[in-house]
Amino acid sequence: MSSTSTCPKCGYQNLQAAEFCQSCGTALLARLFSQPSAPAPAPYYTLPPARGMRSEEKAIIIAVVLVAILVVGAAAFTFIFFSPFNFINRVTTRPAPIVVTGLILHILYPSSASNGYFGPAMRILKTPSFMYFQHSEHFLVNFTLTLAVNAVAHNVDSITFRSSPGFTLLSASPNPPVRIQPGSSVSFTVTCQAPNRDFTGPAILDIVTQ
Structure with a gap:
């Protein structure tokens, strides 16, 4: 059995798909307003492509990292080797009696x-x-x-x-x-x-x- 839509003016039972009453011609507002409206699409943004790092910049970064490692290593070596305790040990330790x-x-x-x-x-x-x-x-x-x-x-x-x-x-x-x-x-x-x-x-x- 087909679904019907009742005319608000004359009460005529119209087909569900009808937009106007088949008896009195009244617009079936309920039908018109009952249709859900499609939501507006969300705005879509595109990010510009990231700029690639140039070879010169990579070389500079690598050089800075290597220099930092050398500085830290030299500082650690200086602290360990020249600490007073180790200096005393090196002077007083005898390789043989x-x-x-x-x-x-x-x-x-x-x-x-x-x-x-x-x-x-x-x-x-x-x-x-x-x-x-x-x-x-x-x-x-x-x-x-x-x-x-x-x-x-x-x-x-x-x-x-x-x-x-x-x-x-x-x-x-x-x-x-x-x-x-x-x-x-x-x-x-x-x-x-x-x-x-x-x-x-x-x-x-x-x-x-x-």
């Missing part, structure tokens, strides 16, 4: 001469000079004595650590006394022993000649 700051060959010439038939009375044997040992550790020392051509023959009577108490010479090859002829050289290998207590300073190997 025996620290030899220089291994020196001391030739004892007659009359305590500073120079003689084997050259200067004092010479440094090890470069770099710093050496580190444990208590009573054994170590080898090598050196060569050359006698001047215009000299007479001389003897190496003894090799000791007389000037460095605590160090011990265990053996020498060749074993003194050794006679050296003019213009010739003799190479010595000595086996030494470090002190049995903590030590820091030079170790002096004394050579007695005549």
Whole structure:
């Protein structure tokens, strides 16, 4: 059964779709006003496309970030490395209980001469000079004595650590006394022993000649 619309004036039942009364021609206002009006469309806005970042701007930003990281890292390193506590630790920490700051060959010439038939009375044997040992550790020392051509023959009577108490010479090859002829050289290998207590300073190997 079709739906009807009643005329407000004459009461005639019109078809639901009719806009005017089929009997009296009256406009069916209820029909007209009963139709829902479509809502107005909401305003629509479009955003302009974002401007892309240029390569120069990216490079500047990256450079600024890297500089900031370097500055922060340098500040942290300075604080950690140069803090008073760490500075004291670096100065006082010993890599080994025996620290030899220089291994020196001391030739004892007659009359305590500073120079003689084997050259200067004092010479440094090890470069770099710093050496580190444990208590009573054994170590080898090598050196060569050359006698001047215009000299007479001389003897190496003894090799000791007389000037460095605590160090011990265990053996020498060749074993003194050794006679050296003019213009010739003799190479010595000595086996030494470090002190049995903590030590820091030079170790002096004394050579007695005549």
